[in-house]
Amino acid sequence: MDDRLERVVLLIEHYLEQIFGSIRVYREDREFLIPWGSTVINAEVLLEGEETIVHIYSPVALRVKPDKDLMKFLLMENGSLNMCSFSIELEKGFVDIILGVRLKFDFLNKDLLAYLTISVGNLANEYCKEIIAVFGGISFKEYVEREKLEKKPFGEEKVLHDIFEMNGLKLSLELFRGPEEDTYIIVGRILDTGQVFLRAERKRDIQEVFEFLEKLKGYLLKKDITSLKKSLRHYEVEEHYLYSILAGKEKDRIKRLKEIEKEIQLLTGMLMKGEISQEEYRKRISDIERRMGL
Numbered sequence: 001m002d003d004r005l006e007r008v009v010l011l012i013e014h015y016l017e018q019i020f021g022s023i024r025v026y027r028e029d030r031e032f033l034i035p036w037g038s039t040v041i042n043a044e045v046l047l048e049g050e051e052t053i054v055h056i057y058s059p060v061a062l063r064v065k066p067d068k069d070l071m072k073f074l075l076m077e078n079g080s081l082n083m084c085s086f087s088i089e090l091e092k093g094f095v096d097i098i099l100g101v102r103l104k105f106d107f108l109n110k111d112l113l114a115y116l117t118i119s120v121g122n123l124a125n126e127y128c129k130e131i132i133a134v135f136g137g138i139s140f141k142e143y144v145e146r147e148k149l150e151k152k153p154f155g156e157e158k159v160l161h162d163i164f165e166m167n168g169l170k171l172s173l174e175l176f177r178g179p180e181e182d183t184y185i186i187v188g189r190i191l192d193t194g195q196v197f198l199r200a201e202r203k204r205d206i207q208e209v210f211e212f213l214e215k216l217k218g219y220l221l222k223k224d225i226t227s228l229k230k231s232l233r234h235y236e237v238e239e240h241y242l243y244s245i246l247a248g249k250e251k252d253r254i255k256r257l258k259e260i261e262k263e264i265q266l267l268t269g270m271l272m273k274g275e276i277s278q279e280e281y282r283k284r285i286s287d288i289e290r291r292m293g294l
Helices: 003-018 070-081 110-135 140-149 208-223 225-231 240-249 249-272 278-292
Strands: 026-028 032-035 040-049 051-064 085-091 094-104 157-166 171-176 183-189 195-203
Touching: 003 032, 003 040, 003 051, 003 110, 032 110, 032 171, 040 140, 040 208, 051 110, 051 140, 070 085, 070 110, 070 278, 094 110, 140 208, 157 208, 171 249, 183 208, 195 208, 208 225, 225 240, 249 278
Parallel strands: none
Antiparallel strands: 026 032, 032 040, 040 051, 051 094, 085 094, 157 171, 171 183, 183 195
16 A cells, blocks of 8 residues: 555544544454444545545445336435435345445545545435335345354355356355265355355265266256256255256346446446536436336
């Protein structure tokens, strides 16, 4: 980190400690985190070209199922919010909803930093209740609590992690040692979304389990549905996802979601930087809505 950036980070840290008083401000490199109700306030110092940017944001709702009504709601709210805006991040087939604002450090002082951080945190808490009530999902606080309870969702120890590509989609087969002796759990995932399409528990010698794993991989790569169905008839299989993978449909769905996410984030960033007007923003968002069938 260069000297100027380090000075900016130290100054932001000093401001935040004064603003939040007895509330602990956590620092990780150039990012600060302040627990705030059901969310957390993040303040991150970034270097973009010659500009020093401060990004202030809070997670609103996580693991929300993406649908047309949700996207329409967020786009409409972005049109009316003046100080900050929503963005989304695709995570394991769901979306994480973030509320934030970016501005140049040159325009920032302690009073403005206080206003922005507290306003973003308070708005995130308010929207959290509304979005979860209507569209589902969980708060950041609930997510952290669940993560503590789900550290070992499949087994005690990961023995093998095989990553391969099929139809342009990255897949993985993982092997975990189960809680009982000579028990192993095979888990198949779509890496882009984290979606589990297969879970097979085997009580066998480790060599037999390796051979079974290799057979499954071979059947997947050959798109041998008959052999897959026969081998997996006694195990948990998400057939919809498995057949979508084999037919190449899952790759197209993920690609489309990522393109929409990237386009919305780009437009929101342009609006916040003053590169496009509110009118142009609404017009281009309307185009996205039409393409999505909203």
